[in-house]
Amino acid sequence: MWMSDQLILHYAPDNASLCVRLALEELGIDYVTALVDRSVKAQRSPAYLAINPNGLIPTLQTPQGPIYETGAILLWLAENTPSALFPQISDPKRAAALTRLFWLSNTLHPALRMLFYPDFYAPNASGELRHQTRIRLCALYDQMAADHAHLVATEPNLIACYLAPLLRWSAIYGGQTDWFTLGRWPALLQFAETFETRPAALRAAQAEGLGPTAFSNPTFPNPPEGSAT
Numbered sequence: 001m002w003m004s005d006q007l008i009l010h011y012a013p014d015n016a017s018l019c020v021r022l023a024l025e026e027l028g029i030d031y032v033t034a035l036v037d038r039s040v041k042a043q044r045s046p047a048y049l050a051i052n053p054n055g056l057i058p059t060l061q062t063p064q065g066p067i068y069e070t071g072a073i074l075l076w077l078a079e080n081t082p083s084a085l086f087p088q089i090s091d092p093k094r095a096a097a098l099t100r101l102f103w104l105s106n107t108l109h110p111a112l113r114m115l116f117y118p119d120f121y122a123p124n125a126s127g128e129l130r131h132q133t134r135i136r137l138c139a140l141y142d143q144m145a146a147d148h149a150h151l152v153a154t155e156p157n158l159i160a161c162y163l164a165p166l167l168r169w170s171a172i173y174g175g176q177t178d179w180f181t182l183g184r185w186p187a188l189l190q191f192a193e194t195f196e197t198r199p200a201a202l203r204a205a206q207a208e209g210l211g212p213t214a215f216s217n218p219t220f221p222n223p224p225e226g227s228a229t
């Protein structure tokens with residue numbers, strides 16, 4: 001269906017591009033990757049800014065042009081491939097799925113960005129921002145665990161491709177990580193343990209050096225190329 005040179009994922013290991021790689025692997029479609037070398041801030045290079053003016057990873061180049069914003073890329077992939085990753089427009093499950101996808105991209109993911117990049121948001125109060133953000137994230141994960149009917153890891157699922165990396169990063173990035181113990185949310189732990197056994201997740205973990213328990217009990221990546229930060 002897709003020629004391999006039609007979809008180019010601009011990625012760095014263990015970055016938000018991981019969500020897109022997981023979806024591409026679930027879809028089983030052809031794509032190629034282009035490393036964005038964070039060690040030299042390649043995400044701020046003129047060539048990269050030309051396709052993503054935010055200077056953020058990921059960007060997916062498509063026959064319709066470059067797409068950025070993880071949620072937008074994921075939805076585009078689900079809608080432009082014959083897949084069951086996300087409910088189609090006529091499916092009664094779509095409303096709830098859209099709510100969850102946008103919650104991940106507009107609420108949970110930006111909260112994590114405040115934990116990972118506090119100086120960007122509060123250069124003079126980064127410690128306080130991190131402290132408050134950890135409290136807020138616990139409440140968000142409480143909410144997500146309570147709504148566990150949507151935590152589907154036993155079949156291809158766009159929400160899972162977005163959520164699993166967010167859980168992973170919560171456990172290892174953003175300074176002190178003892179606030180986050182996945183076992184506090186048994187539904188999330190079970191989700192992560194199931195998700196990381198999926199062939200798509202195993203291939204993505206292999207490609208980015210994420211280790212054997214990449215989502216339920218992650219460690220820092222050891223990628224074959226590039227760097228996570």
Ligand SMILES: N[C@@H](CCC(=O)N[C@@H](CS)C(=O)NCC(=O)O)C(=O)O
Nearest residue numbers: 015016043055056057058069070071
């Ligand atoms: N809203 C963006 C956020 C992407 C994002 O946070 N990317 C991070 C990596 S996980 C990044 O590019 N960081 C490099 C930087 O800030 O210079 C999206 O959903 O794509």
